[in-house]
Amino acid sequence: MDHWRLAYLGIRQVPRELSEFELATFFTFSKRERVAIDSRRTDLFRLAVALHIGFLRMTGRPLGSYKQIPTVLWRHLGRQLNVKPPDLGTLRSLYDGNLKTLSDHQRFARDAINFRAIAEHQRRYVIRWLKEQLTGRPERGQLTNDLKRWFYEHRIVIPPERMLRQFVVQA
Structure with a gap:
């Protein structure tokens, strides 16, 4: 991107x-x-x-x-x-x-423009992906921006901020 x-x-x-x-x-x-x-x-x-x-x-x-x-x-x-x-x-x-x-x-x-809502299997994948991103990374501040980029690159509608924060917390 x-x-x-x-x-x-x-x-x-x-x-x-x-x-x-x-x-x-x-x-x-x-x-x-x-x-x-x-x-x-x-x-x-x-x-x-x-x-x-x-x-x-x-x-x-x-x-x-x-x-x-x-x-x-x-x-x-x-x-x-x-x-x-x-x-x-x-x-x-x-x-x-x-x-x-x-x-x-x-x-x-x-x-x-070929975007879609997030599916359950994609939600699970995002949590795993975030866990990998957090490995050896003490700072979480950039993660929501990384997450927005990931959603956009995969043509998935970016969820509301609250849901993005929930993904980070779950990871």
Whole structure:
């Protein structure tokens, strides 16, 4: 994994300012991804799933509905998809309490870029892997970052911080 990607792993919201490099790297889509995005029924839902795909690609985590979305990102996505960007600050008004649609969009993004939730056998493996990492290592501070990298490299959605800490404690 490129070292510059590590700064994004596990963050829970879109940075307020995004560079052209970040927009191009995380929020520009392949032809296959565009076909998947274009399969959604409305322009607003196409923008939403594109946002979820880009955020998951950037961070390894799903995007919640209450997070602030920068205007520059909406404009970039609108240009990418040839649709008018919405006047939304957050996704909250888009989902308006409909967690089923939010969950569907998060799952859609995960499937579109081949990420998956952690399976039980992977959880057991992670605990063994962490035990190996701890051998001869008195300091545990870097372990959660190592764990985030491991999940991302294995295309597994990065779990919440509390679960990451539980993995370290179990090891």
